[in-house]
Amino acid sequence: MKLENFEGYTYVDGGVCAARGFVANGLNAGINPDKKKNDMCLVYSQEPCSAAGVYTQNKVKGAPVIVTRENLKKSHGIAHAILANSKNANTCNFDGIEIAEKACRLAADQLGIKPEEVIIGSTGVIGQRLSIQPFEEYMKPLAEGMTADGNDRAAYAIMTTDTVMKQVAVEFKIGDALCRMGGMAKGSGMIHPNMATTLNFLTSDVAITPELIQKALSDVVKVTYNCLSVDGDTSTNDTVTVMANGLAGNKLIDKEDEAYEIFRQALYIVMMNMTRMLAADGEGASKLLECSVTGAPAQETAIIIAKSVIRSPLLKCAMFGEDANWGRVLCAIGYAEAEFDIDKVDVDFESEFGKIAVCRDGSGVEFSEEEAAKILSAEEIHILVELKQGKAQAKAWGCDLTYDYVKINGDYRS
Incomplete structure (x- = not known):
C-alpha cells in the first residue's frame, strides 16, 4: 500500500521504536500454541511519557480496557510502558481485571516503574480465561530482550487474523527540534466506526502535556479510526494510546499553537495510514x-x-x-x-x-x-x-x- 506524502513529514522505519528512548520486544509466551507466533510484547520508554487513550464504546469492555483507563486516571496521564498479548482477549471473564492488574504489576516490578504507568492491551478469543502464568514465566526474558529495533517483534505479537504487520513512523521538525512519531496496529475483523479499532499503540519523542496529547488523540480519532469499517462489528477491546517522552528536546507544548498543530498533523499521518492498512487487511479482503x-x-x-x-x-x-x-x-x-x-x-x-x-x-x-x-x-x-x-x-x-x-x-x- 502506497503511503500518502505530506510536506514537512518524512516516513522512516522503526514503528513504535522510531522515536528516541523507546525499546520493544515480542516473543511466544505459550498463550498461542504455535511456538513460531509471538503472542506477548512489551514497549518501554526510558523516560516517563505524557499519555492518552481512547477506548471501545461497546458496552462489553475487555478487562485490559478497564485497567488501562483506570491506570492513566491514577497516574494523571503518565505512562512508561505498554504490555500486550494476542490469542486471548481477557474479556467476559470473572477474574479478567485481576489478571490484567497482576500482569501490570509484573511488568512494573521488572521495569522498576509503578503499575499504573503500564498500558495493557489484549486481543483474541472472547470468554476464554487467561492464565497469569505466561506473564509470570516470560516477563523477565521479555523485558531483558527489549531493543531499539524490536518493533517488528512487538508488532508481530499483537497480530491475530492479520496477514501483515501494520507499522508507520514519520520524522518532522518542531522549531529546531527533530521529532519522530511511530505506531503499530493490529486489526482485520470486528472493525466498525465506533471509536478506535482493535489495538493501536503510538509513541513519540515530542514534549507535550497529557491534556493536549489527549485532545489531539480524541480529535484525530474522529477522522481516522472512527471512519473505518470492515464488517460492522465493534470489538470489546478496541484501544488506541499515545505516549510522548519529550526526548526530542522541543519546547513543551502546553497550548494549541503552531507546535501543537505540527504534532497533531503527525498524529493524523500515522493514524490515517494505519487506518488504511487496517482496511486493506480486512478479513478475507481483496480490495x-x-x-x-x-x-x-x-x-x-x-x-x-x-x-x-x-x-x-x-x-x-x-x-x-x-x-x-x-x-x-x-x-x-x-x-x-x-x-x-x-x-x-x-x-x-x-x-x-x-x-x-x-x-x-x-x-x-x-x-x-x-x-x-x-x-x-x-x-x-x-x-x-x-x-x-x-x-x-x-x-x-x-x-x-x-x-x-x-x-x-x-x-x-x-
Missing part, C-alpha cells in the same frame, strides 16, 4: 476501499455520508465482483442520517487504472461497463462523492466483502 466526500455543508455531514457508503454490505459485494453498480452508492448515501440535497450528488469510481463518472446530479450517466470493470479490478478503489453543497470534506475506509470472510470467521476459535 481497499476509500470513500472521499467533498462539497459538504459541514464536516460532520461528510463523515456520516462517507461512513454510510463504506459500511454498505451490498457495495462491498459489488466492489468484490468488480461491478460498477453505482446505485448501491446512491442507496447508501440516501439512508445516511444527514441533511443534504441528493439531486446534486455526483459519483465517480477511480483507481490506478483510471477514473469514470457513473452519476451526475443524482442520476446515472452512460459509461463503458468494460472500462469500469477494469478500474474496479485494482487492489485500491476510490469512491468519489461530490455533494456540491459546501466546502467541507471527509474520508472513510473499508474493504470488499469476500467468500473468505465467512470462511475465516466460521472457524475463528480453532
